[in-house]
Amino acid sequence: MAFDYEKYLRPGKLPHIWCPGCGHGIVMKGLIRAMDTLKLDMKNTAIVSGIGCASRLPGYIDCCTLHTAHGRAAAFATGVKMAKPEMNVILCGGDGDGTAIGGNHFIHACRRNIDMTYIIMNNYIYGMTGGQFSPCTPTGHKASTTPYGNPDPNFDIAKLAIGAGATFVARGTAFHANQIDKLIAEAIQHKGFSVVEILDDCPTTYGRRNKYKSVIEMMNRLKEVAVPVKAAEKMSAEQLKGKVLTGVLYKDDTKCDYTTEYAKVIERAQAK
Amino acid sequence: MAKKVEFLQGNEAAAHGAIYAGCNFFGGYPITPSTEVAEVMSIELPKIGGKFIQMEDEIGAMSACLGASLTGAKVLTSTSGPGLSLKQEIIGYGCIAEIPCVIFNVMRGGPSTGMPTGPSQSDVMCARWGTHGDHATIALMPASVQECYDMTAEAFSLSEKYRMPVHVLPDEIIAHMRERIEFREPGEIEITPRKAPTVPPEQYKPYDTSFGDVPPLANFGSGYKYHVTGLNKMQDGFPTTKAEIVQAEEERQVRKVSAKVDDIVTFEEYMLEDAEVVVVAYGSTSRSARYAVNVAREQGIKAGMFRIKTFWPFPDKQIKALAAKVKGFVIPEMNLGMCSIELERCAQGKVPVLGIFRVDGEPINPVQIVEKIKEVK
Numbered sequence: 156m157a158f159d160y161e162k163y164l165r166p167g168k169l170p171h172i173w174c175p176g177c178g179h180g181i182v183m184k185g186l187i188r189a190m191d192t193l194k195l196d197m198k199n200t201a202i203v204s205g206i207g208c209a210s211r212l213p214g215y216i217d218c219c220t221l222h223t224a225h226g227r228a229a230a231f232a233t234g235v236k237m238a239k240p241e242m243n244v245i246l247c248g249g250d251g252d253g254t255a256i257g258g259n260h261f262i263h264a265c266r267r268n269i270d271m272t273y274i275i276m277n278n279y280i281y282g283m284t285g286g287q288f289s290p291c292t293p294t295g296h297k298a299s300t301t302p303y304g305n306p307d308p309n310f311d312i313a314k315l316a317i318g319a320g321a322t323f324v325a326r327g328t329a330f331h332a333n334q335i336d337k338l339i340a341e342a343i344q345h346k347g348f349s350v351v352e353i354l355d356d357c358p359t360t361y362g363r364r365n366k367y368k369s370v371i372e373m374m375n376r377l378k379e380v381a382v383p384v385k386a387a388e389k390m391s392a393e394q395l396k397g398k399v400l401t402g403v404l405y406k407d408d409t410k411c412d413y414t415t416e417y418a419k420v421i422e423r424a425q426a427k
Numbered sequence: 428m429a430k431k432v433e434f435l436q437g438n439e440a441a442a443h444g445a446i447y448a449g450c451n452f453f454g455g456y457p458i459t460p461s462t463e464v465a466e467v468m469s470i471e472l473p474k475i476g477g478k479f480i481q482m483e484d485e486i487g488a489m490s491a492c493l494g495a496s497l498t499g500a501k502v503l504t505s506t507s508g509p510g511l512s513l514k515q516e517i518i519g520y521g522c523i524a525e526i527p528c529v530i531f532n533v534m535r536g537g538p539s540t541g542m543p544t545g546p547s548q549s550d551v552m553c554a555r556w557g558t559h560g561d562h563a564t565i566a567l568m569p570a571s572v573q574e575c576y577d578m579t580a581e582a583f584s585l586s587e588k589y590r591m592p593v594h595v596l597p598d599e600i601i602a603h604m605r606e607r608i609e610f611r612e613p614g615e616i617e618i619t620p621r622k623a624p625t626v627p628p629e630q631y632k633p634y635d636t637s638f639g640d641v642p643p644l645a646n647f648g649s650g651y652k653y654h655v656t657g658l659n660k661m662q663d664g665f666p667t668t669k670a671e672i673v674q675a676e677e678e679r680q681v682r683k684v685s686a687k688v689d690d691i692v693t694f695e696e697y698m699l700e701d702a703e704v705v706v707v708a709y710g711s712t713s714r715s716a717r718y719a720v721n722v723a724r725e726q727g728i729k730a731g732m733f734r735i736k737t738f739w740p741f742p743d744k745q746i747k748a749l750a751a752k753v754k755g756f757v758i759p760e761m762n763l764g765m766c767s768i769e770l771e772r773c774a775q776g777k778v779p780v781l782g783i784f785r786v787d788g789e790p791i792n793p794v795q796i797v798e799k800i801k802e803v804k
Contacts, residue, residue, distance in 0.1 A: 165654075168665070198628075198650050203494070214654055214665065219647040221497065222656040223490065224520050230487035234494025234502075235647060237478045238452050242498070242648045260490075263483040417478065424473035 163187045163197070165217045172211050176362075176370030178329025178355035182276050183212050185327075185335025185353075186245070192340045200243040203232040205252035208283045209276040209355075212247050226257030229264040232271055240414035243343065246273040251281045251289035254310050258290070265319035265348050269413035272342045272349045275312055278357040286360025297364040316350040317405045322412075323349035324405040329356060330377035331401065341403065347412045354381070354399065431610040437575040437602040438505070441531050441595065442467035444576035445503045447611055448583035448618055450529075451477035452500035454491035456484055456510060459543045460599045461533040464505035485510040489517035493526045497655065499621065499646030501583055505531040508550050509540060511557060518592050519558030520657045522680065525634070525644070527586035527621065531579060531595045533602040534710075534761075536788060545788030546599035548710055549762035554594045555739050561677055563684035565691060566594035566739040568709045572606035577616060578736075584619035585691065589683055590641050596738060598761060600711035600790060624651065633664040634676070640683040688740045695734035698724065702731025704803045705749050706757045707770055709735040712791050716759060719796035730800050735766070746773035755803035759783040759791040779803065 164187075173179045190200070197218040204210035206225035213220035219242075223231040228246045236244045253261050253275045264271065280298060281287040288298035290310045298305060316324045323345040325338040335353060342349035356362060356373040367373045384402040387395060435443070442464050445453075453468040465481065472479045478495070482488040485506060492502040506514060511532050521528055534550045536542035554566045565585050567578040579595050586593040624631050624643040628651045635642045642662075645651030658666035659673045667673065684691065698720055699705065708716035713734045723730035733749060735742060746769075750756075755778045758767050767782045774780055781799050785791050 198652055199648055201647055214656070218652050219497075220652075220654045221494070221647075222654065222658070223494075224516055224657055227486065227490045227517065227520075230482060230490035231494035233480070233482070233487075234452070234454060234491030234496075235498055237480055237491065238495035238500040239498040239648050259483050260487050263487070417473075417480075421473040421476055424470075425476075427474075 158188065160184060160187050163190065163217060164215055168215050171215060173208060174359045176356065176358040176373070177208070178278070178353070179209050179212065179276055181329045181332050182274065182335060182353050182355065183215065185332060186247070186274065186339055187216070188336035189339035189343060192336065193343055195243050199241065200245065201232070201235050202245045202247060203228045203235065204246065205248045205257055206283070207249040207252045207281065209247060209249040210252055226252055226255070227260060228252070229257060229260035229273065233264060233267070233269055236269055236271055236414060237417070240270070244271040245343065246271060248275060249282070250275060250277040250279065250291035250312065254290045254312060254315065262315070262319035265316050265321040265350070267413040268320060268322050268347045268410050270346055270348065272339065272351065274339060275350065275352045276355045277312060277352055278355040278361060280357050280361040282357045282360050286357070286364060299360070299364070312352045313350070313404050321350045321405070322347035322407040322410050323403070325350070325403045326352045326354065326399070326401050328354040328377040328381050328401060330374045331381060334401070338403070345406070347410060430612065433608055433610070434605055435572055435608050436463055436605050437569065437572045437597050438463035438533065439467050440572045440576040440608050441505070441579040442471065443610060444579035445529065445583065446471055446475065447576070447616070448501065448580040450501045450503045450583065451475065452492065452495040452502040453477070453479045453504065454482055454488040454495065454502065455504050456482055456488045456506070458507045458510045460535055460602055461505040461507045461531065464531055468503065485513035486517055489514040492528045493517060493521050493524070496526050496528050497647045499649065502528045503531060504528065505533070507533045507535050508537045508547070508553070511550055511553055515558040519560060519562065521592040522558065522562035523560070523657055523659070524655050525590040525680065526592070527590055528592045529579065529582045529586055529595065530592055534596060534598045536786060542788045544599070546711065546790060547761050547786065548598050548712065549765065549786065550596060551738055551762070551765050554596055561681055563591065563681045564594070564739040565589065565591065565684060565737070566596050568735055568738045569595065569597045569601055570710055570713045570734065571601065572604065573608045575601065576608055577611070580611070580616045580618070584617060587621045588619045588641070589687070590644055596710070598710045628652065632662045634660065634662045636662060636679060640679050640686065684740060688744070691737055691740060692742050693736040694742050694745060695736060696731070697734065698731040699733065699749070701729050703729040703754045704731070704757060704800050705753050706730065706732045706759065706796060706800065707735065707746070707766065708732055708759055709738060709766065712759045712761060715791050715793045716796055718793040719800065722793060722797050723800045728800060741769050743773050746770060750774040750777045753778060755779040755781060757781050757783070757796060757799045757803065759796050759799070761785050761791065
């Protein structure tokens with residue numbers, strides 16, 4: 156029997172805003188399957204986002220949804236989780252929202268290791284505003300504000316998250332749809348701050364400026380560059396050139412998550 | 428039983444007033460001259476099982492507060508001018524999404540870093556207009572340490588009653604001076620709880636105006652699933668660009684305060700019965716004004732004081748009534764004439780408005796005010 160996505164979707168809110176060929180819908184389906192696998196109580200689940208195409212995702216899902224201001228998802232979500240640690244808190248958004256304007260909140264959510272899952276849909280561009288370069292646009296690539304090629308070096312979101320203290324970091328792609336729900340489910344189950352970067356595509360504002368002739372070509376690129384972590388262990392540096400590792404890239408179960416740590420503060424304060 | 432009495436700073440008193448009102452979440456960022464609020468909250472909140480979090484910046488602090496508030500927490504943040512500038516973005520979110528919270532903003536000089544340890548009253552317009560777009564504002568103006576306690580507690584009730592961010596705006600003098608204060612007994616200050624939904628979850632709409640201009644707000648995690656956004660929205664919380672809905676919703680969000688001005692506005696009248704010259708004052712400046720009125724009376728001048736306790740919404744009605752019967756207003760303020768603009772608007776040219784404006788970090792002294800009172804002919 157086909158998977159029933161509709162029971163997780165809000166009636167009457169489709170069609171979504173995403174363009175044909177955009178990978179955000181694939182990610183949303185992956186998230187829904189992950190929530191179904193974990194049998195999450197939707198009344199007790201909050202999805203928090205910032206601004207941008209990817210940040211429109213919460214509106215379609217039937218739970219407590221909070222579409223905040225640009226870049227502020229992690230900060231709002233921190234308030235939700237701190238005040239009600241028993242809630243499942245999932246964040247989602249794009250690369251510009253999460254690593255440029257929201258970069259400070261992002262690294263500090265990683266550092267606190269607060270028990271939330273952040274799904275970052277990385278399509279290397281600000282799509283909603285028409286294709287300006289983001290901190291994740293590869294150097295040399297074209298965007299509406301880098302007509303001569305992007306002079307900026309780009310972030311590696313996974314490395315940024317690991318460096319900042321996130322205790323679970325995974326990467327998937329919109330092409331490898333069947334892996335997305337598994338990565339997200341594992342991230343949600345992890346007790347601590349988890350980051351799932353999904354390499355995505357934006358045919359409308361990124362693909363056409365960077366000589367991708369079709370969505371299929373963009374999807375094929377995701378297929379070609381992705382190398383599972385396990386497979387990469389057997390590959391040489393030469394073979395890994397231009398490739399991107401996928402799967403669970405980092406996991407540390409030894410660190411205490413933030414709300415558990417704060418519960419200890421309450422205990423100490425009340426013992427006095 | 429004797430009341431608990433202490434000798435506290437305004438900032439410390441505000442923290443205790445917040446806890447009296449049921450505050451159980453504080454999100455902040457260190458900034459002079461408001462830091463003591465955060466310090467006291469970091470001590471007191473965990474004792475009662477509440478949560479204190481120091482965020483990475485002012486925007487994050489404001490955001491965490493609104494996120495916590497949506498779960499039903501009663502939230503406080505404290506800051507000062509440069510922090511208020513940063514918080515504006517999320518204050519606007521609180522206005523449009525209609526999320527209660529209290530902002531205790533200690534006024535220091537500006538613009539920018541200004542004079543971090545000097546007193547000022549120059550955030551009154553920033554508090555009123557400081558976020559883009561149309562929105563209502565409620566701002567309370569304490570003039571004593573006791574009022575820091577009381578008004579912070581009252582601000583929680585106002586924020587829940589009108590479902591919006593509410594400012595408490597002490598100047599640095601009020602925030603840092605020490606006075607005797609009484610801790611309030613339960614019931615002494617009315618604490619208004621959040622209006623909870625009365626409909627089952629499947630019928631709930633977060634902006635359902637069939638319940639009036641202030642719709643009930645369900646807490647995240649209480650069984651109600653709904654959407655919150657900073658976009659213009661419909662009654663069900665989902666975005667819209669439909670002209671008539673956007674217009675109606677924006678008007679409602681301003682009307683919920685403008686239609687209740689008489690319920691919200693508080694003030695103090697001092698020797699106004701026969702006053703010919705009225706000193707309009709607020710915050711620490713009102714303490715010099717009171718002294719100046721006494722001195723003027725001793726010299727045979729019929730002076731009085733109208734003390735603004737609720738700065739926003741502005742006491743238009745009261746000032747207009749005074750303008751119709753007095754010879755003139757004197758307005759001492761630690762800025763270059765912000766309240767003066769409002770007074771002139773209300774006076775409508777009927778009587779002169781004489782200002783004493785100081786932005787040098789020094790308080791306005793009674794002698795200056797007496798001299799100005801004498802200028803009103």
